[in-house]
Amino acid sequence: MKEEGVKKVNMSILETEIDLITSIKNDFAIFENSSDLPVLDYPSRLEMGMMAICLRGTTRMSIDLKEYTFGANDMVIVLADQIVQQHQRSDDFLCCVFAVSIKFAQEAILSYRQFLPTLLRIKEDPRIPLKPEEVVSVLEYCSFLRQRVNMRDNCFRREIAKSLFHALFYELGNIMNRHAPAVGRQVKTRRDEVFEQFIHLVRDHYKAQRSVTFYADKLCLTPKHLSNVVKGLTGKSAGAWIDDYVILEAKALLKSTTLTILQVSEALNFANQSFFGKYFKQHTGVSPTQYRRM
Structure with missing residues (x-):
């Protein structure tokens, strides 16, 4: 069977599909020609970070399958690995978009961990209404860039x-x-390091591993200690973080591919379709079939 999954959008795709774009190849890009932005029929996973400021008009889009409407002076930040889908936009919609690769961001921002509480808040609510002066x-930064x-x-x-x-x-x-x-620390602590390493591991292994013990072993910690660290930093347990990644991927596969429910369960390493169905319903309140029909 040919592997099928959630469509991925990276810097190369932006540079290929958008005409009037200012970019450094595979590093970052700035553009305003909103008409070139595709209205995605299906959820797509970003392999980069994006920031956009809506200058006029409105757009309706989903981020991690949650629907939002953005208007003038709204800033939207989408983190790498989030799933996005733009449903529609008004005829007069115009925005300035800044996209940056994960590698370029890591090179430019060595101390980003001090913004961990802010990044977690963005993941929950990506919309920030700006004042005109903001x-x-x-836009001054974008223009100068x-x-x-x-x-x-210039070499x-x-x-x-x-x-x-x-x-x-x-x-x-x-x-x-x-x-x-x-609210929180401005200096990275050992707890911050543990959480960051945990999230990286979850991103790499959530399709195959849903046990907190697996991640604790990778970090040379006890499951209880890992759970306490993650819960203390984010207010959400380690198990809940793992489940969120699994359910988000399951939802995206159900909505954006032609995979059968059995194939989705196999892609996420469930023992059988029945177990996957019970797991999905426990976390969403509906069966995979019901969700696909919604």
Whole structure:
């Protein structure tokens, strides 16, 4: 059987499909020509981070299968590995979009962990309504980045872009903190490291491993200690984080592919279709078949 799964969108796809785009190949891109943005028929997983500011009009889209409507002066942040789907947009819709690869972001922002509470909040609610002066401030960064990236004879343009993105990231952090002050530490702790390593492991293994013990063993911790750390930092248990990844993938596969329910259960390493159906209904309240028909 040919493998079928959730469609993935990466930097290369953006650079290929969008005409008027300012970019450094496979690193980051800025564009405003919203008409080139595809209205995706099915949920797609981002292999990059994206930030967009709606300048006019409205758009309706889903992020991790939750539906939102965004309008003028709304900033939207979608984290890498989240699942997105744009359902529709108004005829006058216009936005400025900034996309960055995971590698480029990690190179530019070595201390991003201090924003862990903010990043967790974004995952729960990606919309930040901006004041007019905040919109102007962010657009100034985007304009300056676009100018510098377009200087293709500058042999240091990637390094310049990296520094400017670093500054933009902290500007965005300051804006988000003004709207909803983050509570917590400003210095990375061992607990932060454990949570970060746990999430990376979950992203790599959730399709095959749903046991907290598996991840605790990988981190050389007891399941109880791992659960206490994750619960203390995020308010959600380690098991709940694992279940969220599994259920999100299951929902996306049910909605965006022609896989049978048996094939979905096999893709997620369930012993049989019946066990998958009970697991899915326990976490969603409906059966896989009912969800697919919704």
